[in-house]
Amino acid sequence: GELLKARKIFGKRFGKVYVEFAEPISLKNFFNDSPLGLKSAAADLRSAVTAFAYHLTYHINKAVVVTPLALVALTVLSFARDTLREEEIFERLRLFKNYLDFKDVRYSDIILFSDRYAFQEALQKLIERGLLKETKGAEGRLLTLEKRNRTELDYSKNNILHFFVSLVCFCKVLRSLGESESIAILEIVTRYEKIKTLFRHDFIFSERSTLEEHVLRVITYCQKKGFVTFESGRLQKTILSKNARTYLAFDGLLDNFLASHLIALAYFKDHTIKNKETKGLVKEILTFGRQAN
Numbered sequence: 004g005e006l007l008k009a010r011k012i013f014g015k016r017f018g019k020v021y022v023e024f025a026e027p028i029s030l031k032n033f034f035n036d037s038p039l040g041l042k043s044a045a046a047d048l049r050s051a052v053t054a055f056a057y058h059l060t061y062h063i064n065k066a067v068v069v070t071p072l073a074l075v076a077l078t079v080l081s082f083a084r085d086t087l088r089e090e091e092i093f094e095r096l097r098l099f100k101n102y103l104d105f106k107d108v109r110y111s112d113i114i115l116f117s118d119r120y121a122f123q124e125a126l127q128k129l130i131e132r133g134l135l136k137e138t139k140g141a142e143g144r145l146l147t148l149e150k151r152n153r154t155e156l157d158y159s160k161n162n163i164l165h166f167f168v169s170l171v172c173f174c175k176v177l178r179s180l181g182e183s184e185s186i187a188i189l190e191i192v193t194r195y196e197k198i199k200t201l202f203r204h205d206f207i208f209s210e211r212s213t214l215e216e217h218v219l220r221v222i223t224y225c226q227k228k229g230f231v232t233f234e235s236g237r238l239q240k241t242i243l244s245k246n247a248r249t250y251l252a253f254d255g256l257l258d259n260f261l262a263s264h265l266i267a268l269a270y271f272k273d274h275t276i277k278n279k280e281t282k283g284l285v286k287e288i289l290t291f292g293r294q295a296n
Contacts, residue, residue, distance in 0.1 A: 024066070026062070028059060028062060033055055034051065034055075037054075057207055057210070061207050067109070067162060069103060069108050069110050069114065069166075070111045070125075071111065071122050072129075073162045074096060074099060074122070074125075074163065075096065075129065075159075076129075076157075076160040077099065077159075077160040077164065077167075077256075078095050078096050078099060079092065079135070079146075079148055079156060080153065081095065081099075082095075083255070085148050086146070086147040086148075087145065087146050087147075088140070088143060088145060089126070089146060092126070098252055100114075102253070103163075106166055126146065133152075134156060135152075136149065164206075164256065165206050168202060168206045168257065169208070169217060169220075170224065170225075171253060171256050172198045173195060173218065173221045174250060174253050175198045176194045176195050177240050180239075180240045181240075182240065185237045185239045186237065188219075188236045188237070191218055191222075191238055192215050195214070196214060201261070205260055222238065229243075229245075229246045230246065230249075230250055263292070266288065269291075270287070270288050274291075
């Protein structure tokens with residue numbers, strides 16, 4: 004009730020709010036399809052509960068509606084620079100939306116009506132809220148994101164980041180390849196799985212198809228973008244100067260997660276965590292990370 008009363012405030016700050024309902028999932032049917040019984044071991048029960056949690060989360064992610072604010076936040080944060088030309092933001096917005104089209108995601112009504120208008124409106128909202136600073140330059144309108152505002156944009160970005168995780172993992176595989184190196188699909192899948200493991204606590208990966216089928220779908224998109232050639236079960240990287248910027252735009256989307264993992268590892272290397280509560284430990288790691296940067 005209180006949430007509905009506050010809808011005007013939410014609408015003013017964040018725009019239109021979407022509530023989506025996926026197909027109902029039966030807990031009874033899920034466990035009836037599993038090999039569990041009354042005498043199942045505790046470890047088997049924990050495994051089944053975990054599997055059901057992943058199943059739910061996957062369907063929640065699938066039901067997410069991509070909004071202009073989320074896609075603009077993702078785009079702005081994908082640049083290494085803080086000050087950006089408006090037109091380069093729109094160029095990358097088109098790139099990211101192209102991949103989301105390939106993924107067949109759900110879009111908000113305003114994006115379906117006019118994506119250019121929707122993104123322009125989202126940028127204006129960020130300016131009005133003081134999250135982006137607007138200035139005029141020789142090349143047109145410039146937008147600057149101050150570091151203190153990144154966290155708020157992160158919140159919006161993270162609502163749709165999961166759509167890009169598979170592609171980013173594959174881009175990291177490409178980074179490991181030499182310019183003329185040819186690699187078999189099984190080796191690609193092995194490398195992909197290793198990178199995927201790094202993010203196993205950050206994202207939910209679909210298990211509705213095999214890992215090879217999942218990778219082949221990503222390869223299909225990368226072929227269209229000219230990142231790779233794939234013939235007779237072997238892949239070769241074909242990233243050239245003309246498409247390097249496109250590749251790098253995707254490749255860097257999860258770098259902040261990797262940086263967080265490195266900071267945590269550096270902390271554990273030189274500090275003891277014995278008898279420390281989780282809340283205090285997290286605070287110490289965050290402080291350590293700020294000092295390291």
